[in-house]
Amino acid sequence: MHEENNKTIESPQSQWWLAKNGEAEGPLSHQEISDALQSNRISSADYAYSSDSKEWKPLSAWSAFESGTEEAALQPPPVDSYPIEPLITNPRLPPMANSVCIYTLQISPWLWCLYIASELICGGLLAENASLAGVEAAAIIINMLASMVVTISLFIGGSRLRALSRSGPNIIILSTVVATAVHLLLFFCSVLIISMADENSFDSKxxxxxxxxxxxxxxxxxxxxxxxxxxxxxxxxxxxxPLS
Incomplete structure (x- = not known):
């Protein structure tokens, strides 16, 4: 009998009053009190009166508000539950598309640095006093600038592909076609320069x-x-x- 009095079944549709500064504030709905609890405008220790049970009790003692207590609202989530988004891939993309993202965003810039360093360290095939040395130097500079532009374009395309933008694959395809065309053109130019140079024009390595x-x-x-x-x-x- 005592347990039934202590655990009164209250209805969320009933009217409620709150004890504030010695006065009864209300009538309030169940939703209004729940919103006030969640926004910390009131405490679960505040007393409330129900029109159904006709008694004053702390909000924490009412079963209608047990799931919305202040302590539960203030409980922070565990840090391990925060989602961590990959930096250079997207879980919505297939493995090959993610491989393209990894190449364009991380590998391609480092390869460009490798090529530039090798050109600066090793130099050209012709000696400095060769008649075609200036032509070869111009071809090397054009290759450096073209590869830099392609690398930047690939990086932009990879960033947009990772962000699921439809322009990403188009930029990567266009950059790849341009890079292939430029490298083939420079290759034929190199073959032509080598064929036109005499044996004494080559620098010893x-x-x-x-x-x-x-x-x-x-x-x-x-x-x-x-x-x-x-x-x-x-x-x-x-x-x-899954692009948009």
Whole structure:
């Protein structure tokens, strides 16, 4: 009998009053009191009166407000529950698209730095006093500038692809086509310069320089293969990606 008196079943549709500064504030609805609890305008220790049970009790003692106590509202969530978004990939993209993001956002800028460093350290194939040395130097400068523009364009395209923007694949495809065309043009120019130069025009290279050239050549072949694979994959599958 005592347990029934202490645990009165109250209805959320009943009218409520709050004890404020010795006066009864109300009538209030269940929703109004719940909102006040959640916004910390009132405390769960404040007394409330229900029109159903005809008695004053702290809000924490009313079963209608047990799930909205002040302590529960103030309880912070665990830090481990915060979602951590990847920096260079997107979980909504397939593995190949994320590989393109990783390449454009992280690998491509470092490869550009590698190519520039190798050009500055190793120099050109022709000696400084060769008649075609100026032409070769101009080709190297054009290659540096073109590769820089392509690298920046790839970075922008990768950023937009990661952000699920439809312009991302288009920028990457266009950048890849331009990079391929420029490298083929410079390759044919290099072949033409070498064919026009005599044997005395070539600069002697050390074994370390030759090793650097060989390493950079292998890296550029791997990069070119990946870029062409990405080009064909994006042209075929870009329309199926969750882009907007």
């Amino acid at each position: 050390t074994a370390a320089v030759e090793l650097i050239h060989y390493f950079v050549f292998l890296v550029s072949l791997c990069e070119g293969a990946f870029m062409l694979t990405s080009l064909f994959w994006l042209r075929r599958n870009a329309r199926f990606l």
